[in-house]
Amino acid sequence: MKSNYKHIIKNAYKLTKSQKDNGQLATYIPELANVDPSMLGVHMTKVDGTNFGMGNHLDKFSIQSIAKVLSLTLAYKILGEKIWKRIDVEPSGTKFDSLLLLEINNGIPRNPFVNSGAIVICDILITHLKNASKEFLSFVRDISDLPDLTYSDKIADSEKATGYRNVALCNFIKSFGNIDNEPSEVLDFYFDMCSLEMNCEQVSRTFTFLANGGNKISDNKKIISNAKSKRINALMLTCGFYDESGEFAFKVGLPGKSGVGGGIVALYPNNYAIAVWSPKLNPNGNSYRGMKLLEEVTTHSELSIF
Numbered sequence: 001m002k003s004n005y006k007h008i009i010k011n012a013y014k015l016t017k018s019q020k021d022n023g024q025l026a027t028y029i030p031e032l033a034n035v036d037p038s039m040l041g042v043h044m045t046k047v048d049g050t051n052f053g054m055g056n057h058l059d060k061f062s063i064q065s066i067a068k069v070l071s072l073t074l075a076y077k078i079l080g081e082k083i084w085k086r087i088d089v090e091p092s093g094t095k096f097d098s099l100l101l102l103e104i105n106n107g108i109p110r111n112p113f114v115n116s117g118a119i120v121i122c123d124i125l126i127t128h129l130k131n132a133s134k135e136f137l138s139f140v141r142d143i144s145d146l147p148d149l150t151y152s153d154k155i156a157d158s159e160k161a162t163g164y165r166n167v168a169l170c171n172f173i174k175s176f177g178n179i180d181n182e183p184s185e186v187l188d189f190y191f192d193m194c195s196l197e198m199n200c201e202q203v204s205r206t207f208t209f210l211a212n213g214g215n216k217i218s219d220n221k222k223i224i225s226n227a228k229s230k231r232i233n234a235l236m237l238t239c240g241f242y243d244e245s246g247e248f249a250f251k252v253g254l255p256g257k258s259g260v261g262g263g264i265v266a267l268y269p270n271n272y273a274i275a276v277w278s279p280k281l282n283p284n285g286n287s288y289r290g291m292k293l294l295e296e297v298t299t300h301s302e303l304s305i306f
């Protein structure tokens with residue numbers, strides 16, 4: 001790294017904090033509208049375990065779609081390459097909850113990170129596990145070294161009460177035969193998955209396995225093969241930010257994933273994972289200040305995958 005990473009994070013945080021936040025809170029999930037919009041946190045964890053954070057990096061937030069990377073990891077581990085018969089690996093160029101391309105593509109979602117793709121992943125997990133909700137939670141508890149992690153009923157119930165688009169997506173995909181289980185069961189699990197809460201320190205540590213060839217850094221346990229880890233990284237780079245994936249690659253230059261809770265995780269293979277949180281979103285549903293902060297970090301560290 002060009003200069004000390006703590007110094008780079010400190011400067012990126014200070015600069016971002018001093019600038020105007022032009023984002024908007026996600027209000028379509030009522031519970032997310034209750035979050036303090038001034039929050040800003042960042043935490044980097046390197047694969048050697050050293051780490052550093054600033055601001056509200058120890059305050060928990062709803063990780064939302066960031067969890068889609070973890071559900072994909074579990075489903076990919078179970079099903080292997082057969083998984084790509086049910087979900088494509090192409091950027092969508094549309095919003096995260098769009099129904100548009102499903103009609104043209106006969107119910108095959110463009111990628112596992114748009115809502116439609118993540119809903120199909122939930123269906124796959126329900127089919128292959130005895131209790132998908134419980135087993136996914138233990139999987140995440142293991143990767144994150146957070147044995148007490150639980151779903152947030154408050155957030156899951158709030159999203160369930162207003163999740164009309166996701167209900168539409170699941171039913172629409174089922175009409176093409178690409179959902180095997182009952183839509184209500186699939187959606188319950190999907191809303192649970194999106195309701196996980198972590199802070200920036202925990203998110204950055206959790207995602208180091210993808211910067212470490214699929215191995216957990218605390219005990220070197222293999223979570224997923226190196227080849228699969230590489231492909232998940234490729235999907236994060238090309239599809240992790242919906243209609244703004246190109247922009248994120250252009251400005252930040254790292255694989256990453258955002259969530260409507262205002263969190264973003266990004267990683268630099270063989271080096272570090274970094275998580276940022278700032279709740280107000282840009283029109284593409286990605287954290288306004290989170291994107292800016294990460295751009296600062298990669299610009300000043302002069303490290304990106306390109």
Ligand SMILES: NC(=O)CC[C@H](N)C(=O)O
Pocket residue numbers: 063064065066096097115159166194258259260261285
């Ligand atoms: N981009 C997101 O974080 C979207 C996740 C949210 N739970 C939804 O389904 O709408």
